[in-house]
Amino acid sequence: MGLIDRIFGMVFGGGNNLIRDTAEVFVENAEKGAAREAVMRGDALAQFAGEFALQQRGLFDRFMDALNRIPRPAMALGTLALFVSAITDPIWFASRMQGIALVPEPLWWLLGAIVSFYFGARHQLKNQQFHK
Structure with a gap:
């Protein structure tokens, strides 16, 4: 029973999911990709806001x-x-x-x-x- 638990723990759990980690090499994790996309869009909007801000001129x-x-x-x-x-x-x-x-x-x-x-x-x- 201990051996089977260790094998299942290594493949499916214990913080390191071998199947998930292997699959992410070939296919992007959609949730992490969406988070990266949201950060990128927020940074782009902040940059645009800085570029087009009204400047006080004499x-x-x-x-x-x-x-x-x-x-x-x-x-x-x-x-x-x-x-x-x-x-x-x-x-x-x-x-x-x-x-x-x-x-x-x-x-x-x-x-x-x-x-x-x-x-x-x-x-x-x-x-x-x-x-x-």
Whole structure:
């Protein structure tokens, strides 16, 4: 009887269940997996909460952010205004376009570089702030 108890105790009980321990090598324990998943989700939510928490910024920072938001809408609305002016007053529009045609090519390259660096720097800054 003692030998049988020891064999059954070794296989099914005594803190070390040989069948369970062997099966967990091949199949995940669902209860432990769910606990790990819950901890992982909680950590992810805590990280998101930390990333998207509102930060107190000064008046100057808010003013500069507002100022940095002007160029894209101004360029879009300016382009639409050019279309409207071309339709409403073609002679005025043509005279302005003749003036633009006289701008030398290196100045156009400089304008393109300035606009590209402005938007590129802004994109990089916002991307870095997002990753913080």
